[in-house]
Amino acid sequence: MAKQTGGEIHAAPIVDQSSRPGAITRLIIFIVILTLSAVAFSVFRERLGDPFLLGLLGILAMIGVGFLFATAIGFVQVAPRSAGSELSRAFVDSMEEGLVVADTKGRILYANNAYAQMTGATSVADVKTVDGLLSDNPEAGPVVEKLSAGLRDGRAGDGEFRLSRSIRPGGALGARWYRTWARIFKLPGYRQPVSAWQIADISEERAEQERFFLDLQKAIDHLDHAPAGFFAADPDGRVTYINATLAEWLGIDLANFVPGAVRLPQIVAGDGMALINAVKADPGTARNAMIDLDLSTMDGEVLPVRFMHRVTASREGTPGATRTIVLNRQLGEDASADLRASEVRFTRFFNSTPMAIASVDHEGRILRTNAPFLSLFSRVVDSDAVERHIRLDAVIHENDREAFAAALERAKQRQAEIAPIDTMLPDDAERHVRFYVNPVVDHDGGEGAEEAAIVYAVETTEQKALEAQMAQSQKMQAVGQLAGGIAHDFNNVLTAIIMASDLLLTNHRPSDPSFPDIMNIKQNANRAASLVRQLLAFSRRQTLRPEVLNLTDVLADLRMLLARLVGSEITLSIEHGRDLWPVKADIGQFEQVVVNLTVNARDAMPEGGKLAVRTRNISAEECAQFPYREMAAADYVAVEVSDTGTGIDPETIKKIFEPFFTTKEVGKGTGLGLSMVYGIVKQTGGFIFCDSELGEGTTFRIFLPRHVPSEAEKSADEAAARGNDAAKAKEENRDLSGSARVLLVEDEDAVRMGSVRALSSRGYEVHEASSGVEALEIFNELDGKVDIVVSDVVMPEMDGPTLLGELRKAQPDIKFIFVSGYAEDAFAKNLPEDAQFGFLPKPFSLKQLATVVKEMLEEA
Numbered sequence: 001m002a003k004q005t006g007g008e009i010h011a012a013p014i015v016d017q018s019s020r021p022g023a024i025t026r027l028i029i030f031i032v033i034l035t036l037s038a039v040a041f042s043v044f045r046e047r048l049g050d051p052f053l054l055g056l057l058g059i060l061a062m063i064g065v066g067f068l069f070a071t072a073i074g075f076v077q078v079a080p081r082s083a084g085s086e087l088s089r090a091f092v093d094s095m096e097e098g099l100v101v102a103d104t105k106g107r108i109l110y111a112n113n114a115y116a117q118m119t120g121a122t123s124v125a126d127v128k129t130v131d132g133l134l135s136d137n138p139e140a141g142p143v144v145e146k147l148s149a150g151l152r153d154g155r156a157g158d159g160e161f162r163l164s165r166s167i168r169p170g171g172a173l174g175a176r177w178y179r180t181w182a183r184i185f186k187l188p189g190y191r192q193p194v195s196a197w198q199i200a201d202i203s204e205e206r207a208e209q210e211r212f213f214l215d216l217q218k219a220i221d222h223l224d225h226a227p228a229g230f231f232a233a234d235p236d237g238r239v240t241y242i243n244a245t246l247a248e249w250l251g252i253d254l255a256n257f258v259p260g261a262v263r264l265p266q267i268v269a270g271d272g273m274a275l276i277n278a279v280k281a282d283p284g285t286a287r288n289a290m291i292d293l294d295l296s297t298m299d300g301e302v303l304p305v306r307f308m309h310r311v312t313a314s315r316e317g318t319p320g321a322t323r324t325i326v327l328n329r330q331l332g333e334d335a336s337a338d339l340r341a342s343e344v345r346f347t348r349f350f351n352s353t354p355m356a357i358a359s360v361d362h363e364g365r366i367l368r369t370n371a372p373f374l375s376l377f378s379r380v381v382d383s384d385a386v387e388r389h390i391r392l393d394a395v396i397h398e399n400d401r402e403a404f405a406a407a408l409e410r411a412k413q414r415q416a417e418i419a420p421i422d423t424m425l426p427d428d429a430e431r432h433v434r435f436y437v438n439p440v441v442d443h444d445g446g447e448g449a450e451e452a453a454i455v456y457a458v459e460t461t462e463q464k465a466l467e468a469q470m471a472q473s474q475k476m477q478a479v480g481q482l483a484g485g486i487a488h489d490f491n492n493v494l495t496a497i498i499m500a501s502d503l504l505l506t507n508h509r510p511s512d513p514s515f516p517d518i519m520n521i522k523q524n525a526n527r528a529a530s531l532v533r534q535l536l537a538f539s540r541r542q543t544l545r546p547e548v549l550n551l552t553d554v555l556a557d558l559r560m561l562l563a564r565l566v567g568s569e570i571t572l573s574i575e576h577g578r579d580l581w582p583v584k585a586d587i588g589q590f591e592q593v594v595v596n597l598t599v600n601a602r603d604a605m606p607e608g609g610k611l612a613v614r615t616r617n618i619s620a621e622e623c624a625q626f627p628y629r630e631m632a633a634a635d636y637v638a639v640e641v642s643d644t645g646t647g648i649d650p651e652t653i654k655k656i657f658e659p660f661f662t663t664k665e666v667g668k669g670t671g672l673g674l675s676m677v678y679g680i681v682k683q684t685g686g687f688i689f690c691d692s693e694l695g696e697g698t699t700f701r702i703f704l705p706r707h708v709p710s711e712a713e714k715s716a717d718e719a720a721a722r723g724n725d726a727a728k729a730k731e732e733n734r735d736l737s738g739s740a741r742v743l744l745v746e747d748e749d750a751v752r753m754g755s756v757r758a759l760s761s762r763g764y765e766v767h768e769a770s771s772g773v774e775a776l777e778i779f780n781e782l783d784g785k786v787d788i789v790v791s792d793v794v795m796p797e798m799d800g801p802t803l804l805g806e807l808r809k810a811q812p813d814i815k816f817i818f819v820s821g822y823a824e825d826a827f828a829k830n831l832p833e834d835a836q837f838g839f840l841p842k843p844f845s846l847k848q849l850a851t852v853v854k855e856m857l858e859e860a
Helices: 023-072 083-093 113-119 130-134 141-152 203-224 244-250 272-277 334-352 371-376 398-412 461-506 515-538 551-566 587-603 621-625 673-683 711-732 749-761 772-781 800-810 846-858
Strands: 002-005 008-011 098-102 108-111 157-165 173-185 194-201 229-233 239-242 286-296 302-313 319-328 356-360 366-369 421-425 428-439 453-459 547-549 570-575 583-585 609-618 636-643 687-693 697-705 741-745 765-769 788-792 815-820 838-841
Touching (some): 113 194, 130 141, 141 157, 141 173, 244 319, 272 286, 272 371, 366 371, 371 453, 398 421, 398 428, 398 453, 428 461, 461 515, 461 846, 551 570, 551 587, 551 609, 583 697, 587 636, 587 673, 587 697, 673 687, 741 749, 741 772, 749 765, 749 788, 749 846, 765 772, 772 788, 788 846, 800 815, 815 846, 838 846
Parallel strands (some): 741 765, 741 788, 788 815, 815 838
Antiparallel strands (some): 098 108, 098 194, 173 194, 229 239, 229 319, 286 302, 356 366, 356 453, 421 428, 428 453, 547 583, 636 697
16 A cells, blocks of 8 residues: 655555546547547538538537537546646655545545555445544544534634544554544635544653653652742742642641732731832842741741742843742751841841841941832842942932031041931822931951941831821911901901991981092991901811702802803813712802812913813712822712913912912902902811922812711701791891990900990890990999890900800890801800800991891890
8 A cells, every 4th residue: 555656665545536527528528529429521522412411520620629628618528637746645644643545425536545544444445435434433532523513604623532442443442532624615616615633642742741740649658748948939929839848837728729829928927028028139140149038927927938040031121030949047957046036036127127237348338228118219229239239328318418417427436426417208208208327336356347337218208297287287377366356456447447338328418518428438348348257267267157068059050150160261171079978068159169179270261262160979989089188088079170271389378268368469369369269168077188299280179078967957957948038028128226224345446436336226224334344343342233234255365255244144045146257166165065046247337237236125
């Protein structure tokens, strides 16, 4: 079963019916036709004569031309096969894998000798297809059937199966492994595609694999039971392999261990990860390091170990996997137990202290470091710092390196008293560090000590931030007290001006020439009163009337006003958060906050831009996402006002909430807008922050605490809602006159005189006093027959709350009205819980004073 081609002998196929079907048959038919034509020519030549002969010759000529044409297009092949075809067949015939080709009806078109030998075929009749040979075999049938089904759908495939004996019928017993491939292809001369099956005996390959796996299993078994621990980790610190020894030390159940489920930070105690992360390999290399640290077991115990740590890096510098041998430092000879225990305690103390520690030589180069030092200065210092001769001043800001050099020089001279050095990280000015440089005492008295100094470092970023926050808070509080004091005195002046204006207006008709001047005085006094309210807002002493608000409704009502304020060149968008929580605030003051921030944003975009007002709920868990240290974790409703304007530089941001600070031109701003916003938000119990970047715009964020109403508040709201309509109807035509006896207490003469005249003109009997002590004397002189007391809050000798306390001793149900330029809650906290009183904020008009007195007298 072999043939010779070109001097070489190769196995001949047992079946080869792949030649063009029907070509020989057509050639035989053609020869028969030519023979019959010749016979016809000789028979009919004598009978039909030359004309018929000429016609017959023409027919034969046409047949000859057709034959030549069929030969040219390959329909009739008479030439031998090409060299390429012979080369392909020679290659296929010499394959070690068996190959069989069949048509769609299962007829064998080709089978090489290897296939015949593998399947035991000795003649053409013995050759069967793979599925015909194995489809009934329970061991190979599922694989063969799957491949056959794939061929029917036009898909190629491959598979492996194991037989308990050779594939040859009656073959020797013994497990054999086979791999088979199947695909379809087009064969010239066949309308339907044909299928090709390859099959190979891979028993030797599988035996080699089994031997390899057995050797690998033995190696793993040796590694698992080695006296040292071992683990492998990927670049992200996920442990991909851990041997049984280390798993036992750590209390990890290997049966449930999933590669990658345990991370190094979970099993490394303290700052040990800083020591591990500090070991870095150069691109394309590997690096070994020895590290003493503690591991944390699953039970929370600490295990002192020594790492033989190996790290790798790709040629591009990307960190690779790590391999680490772990030695248990608790195990060893008893003779060295004390020494080993001392070493473990020192290592644990050295790496677990909260202070970063490093020793430096006489040139200031780093000799040794602990784990916190590597963690704090990880961008500059790594475990190669000693080899790379890193100087410690590389982690000190350049402005403070001279101070460190001086401290190091004093340390080399054994000077113990060295002041600490406060500095910042060179690459991050927001992180502050304090350094202590201590000399190394050489007990031998020599100068050959390797270390010149021990340097301790503590990060003080949080401390500096708290100090700055405290300083800012104290400054704002001091300015607030000053502003509040000024506002209080100014309120008295404005009250006197407004009341005097009201008295003048009662005696002048609109046609009087003086009437416009008096109105001008009153209007400007009211303008001044608005400035005072801004000062009081900043000092958080203004009078607020908080109510439960839905900010979605409030902003919806403000939309038209805000649109008019920003103009047509600025695109305004209001984005409402879903299901906003209620807040409790003074609606008028809150609207003033939004309007003020909108105006500021408009002024920051002179050439137009975008202004967005957004609201959303912020849960207590989400508070940690914001970098605001002073904001306590709680539920808030956030209001953001963002613009795309010019932005604010960092230095200016520190001052924007201070009163009278403004970046606008002289005459274009009072500097009280943002300070008023700050005070209103703070007095409401919220927080306000500003984030800005030059050229990128500014965002103000307001956080108002979520309001959760109590049962008492719910009942009060329902009662207030029922009485609102009746109160409004009563207010329209109220009679403000009366005949009650009023004790008026006011230390400011102008305010007292105006109030006396206002109440007297309404029919009241007014007794005046300039202090609380004088008011008590008048009260006693009148035998306590006083219907109502109207008193200022802040007075010399005895203030208003003290006066109320004294009067209640004699008359517990006395009616009392406080008059003050400060907020009601600024003094109400000093009063008894059951005290009943009215409140009138300064400055006030004659009508406001008469209204409050009338309402208080009408209360049961």
